[in-house]
Amino acid sequence: MSQTMYERQAKAALEERSKLIAELRTVEADSKLSAAEKRERFERIDRDVNRLEAEARDAVERGEREAEVRSLAARAGGVVTPHGGSDLPGESEQWRSLLPSGNEFRALVAEGSPGSGGYAVPTVTADKYVEHLRAASVFLRVPGINVHRFQGGSFVLPNLTSSTTPGVVAEGAAIPESTATFAGLTFAPVKYADLYRASNEVLDDAAFEMRNLISGVMVRNIATQVDKDAFQGTGTASLSGLTKAGIGTAVNLTTGNTVVKWDHIIDAFSDIEAAGATPAVIWASPDMGKALRKERENGTNGGYLAGQVTDPVIQKGLGLPIYVSANLPAKTVIVADPTRIHIGVRSDVRVAVSEDFGFDKDLTAFRATYRVAGIAVDTAATVQVIKASAS
The missing domain is CATH 1.20.58 (Methane Monooxygenase Hydroxylase; Chain G, domain 1)
Structure with missing residues (x-):
């Protein structure tokens, strides 16, 4: 040819x-x-x-x-x-x-140096890779959370904060005019991004599909960070998490109450009902998740309050699913009506590949971006954030 x-x-x-x-x-x-x-x-x-x-x-x-x-x-x-x-x-x-053969092209790979591709391109490499899977998101996995897709720089979700109470009106008397007060939940997007680069020698000579591995790692890294910020983000260069002051209702247990118990869950359940909402989820940090699932009647001798260990009901309490996440702060339990929680999505996760980045070094760059906005709660009482005492 x-x-x-x-x-x-x-x-x-x-x-x-x-x-x-x-x-x-x-x-x-x-x-x-x-x-x-x-x-x-x-x-x-x-x-x-x-x-x-x-x-x-x-x-x-x-x-x-x-x-x-x-x-x-x-x-x-x-x-x-x-x-x-x-x-x-x-x-x-x-x-x-x-x-030139593949080995002769491998100028940037040092087989004895893992950081330079040694694990990817040794003399013999299996055609599969093993990876530590990250914990799945337990925030967006909950049914009922409102995900709003929007265009432009930001958007406002109108929120009815109060209205007058109707009263008894006598026959033939004028009906007094009611008033309603509105506020707005403002969603300004923030961008999560990740960037990797790899030499084309490593990409070409790796025994497994390294491009897919890099893309998958970036997407999971972003998902993990968004999940963490959804619970404990400060709102400064990140999402405002559910545990941030003013987002939900903080319930700080007094000294000596070092563990969240079912009595506290029941109180939170009742407070959410009083706000006209329906509790539908329990989020717990790993330490509190263990304590709730192991709590028994009559101390250590009775049955488990969350159900028998042989029953799937052990994953629930008061009929609510228990989601355990390492992305919650320690000693924290959140009881919530997820339909009162709002998050905006400006653009889905996008993975782009460029060979212009590091062109003089024959490198390929991989970039992942995700733009989200929020978190917002339309009624603070519908998200009860219970924090156990440190001592």
């Missing part, structure tokens, strides 16, 4: 890529498609775009290598034929040894 044919192959791949990019714009502008349908098409088109980019790059590299081989052979007094032969006696196919 001549170099001209390689060039045509690269050009054809790039033309197909341009058509797909135009299709991306069409999908983005199509108002008939749901967000899920758009996301599915974006993912499919992105895969095809990446494949065509790889094909074009491979064709260009093959053309450049063949040109280099022809130059070397010409200086040696031979001419390489398009099919790999040579006019030098006995040299048929031997010119292929001039093409």
Whole structure:
């Protein structure tokens, strides 16, 4: 295959890529498609775009290598034929040894240094990888939480804070006018982002699909941080978490109450009902989750208050599911009506790949971004944050 044919192959791949990019714009502008349908098409088109980019790059590299081989052979007094032969006696196919192998390309990989790719590209590597899975999100997993998708820089969710109480009106008397007071829950998006870079030698020579690994790690890292901030974010360069002062109702137990007990849960349950809401979830830090599930009748001899250990009801209390998360502060339990909790999503997690970053070093950059806004609670009494005493 001549170099001209390689060039045509690269050009054809790039033309197909341009058509797909135009299709991306069409999908983005199509108002008939749901967000899920758009996301599915974006993912499919992105895969095809990446494949065509790889094909074009491979064709260009093959053309450049063949040109280099022809130059070397010409200086040696031979001419390489398009099919790999040579006019030098006995040299048929031997010119292929001039093409660099994967090991010869691996200039930036130090096999003895894990930080430089040693674990990814040793002499023999399994074609799978093992990873420490991060804890799944226990905030957005709860049914009923209001997720608002919005456009623009920020948005305001109107909130009725009070209204006058109607009274008895005598026959023929004027009906007094009622008043309603509104406020607004303002959602300003914050961006969570992660960036990785890797040499193309490591990406090409790794025995497993390292690109998928990097993308997956970035997405999980962002999800874990958002989950943590949803519970204990300060609102400064982060979300405002449920445990932040003023978001929910803080219930600080007095000295000596070092463990949250079911009596405290029942109090919180009743306070939420009094606010006209319906409790539907218990979030607990690991230490308090253990204590609640092991609390018994009559001290240590009776049955478990949360249910028998052989029953699935052990995961519930007062009919509410118990979600244990290491992202809650220690000694903390939250009882809430999730339908009163609001979070805004400006854009879903996006993973982008660029070969321009570190171009002079032959590096590929991977970037993940996620823009969310909130957290807001429309009535503070519907989120009861119980904090056990430190002593």
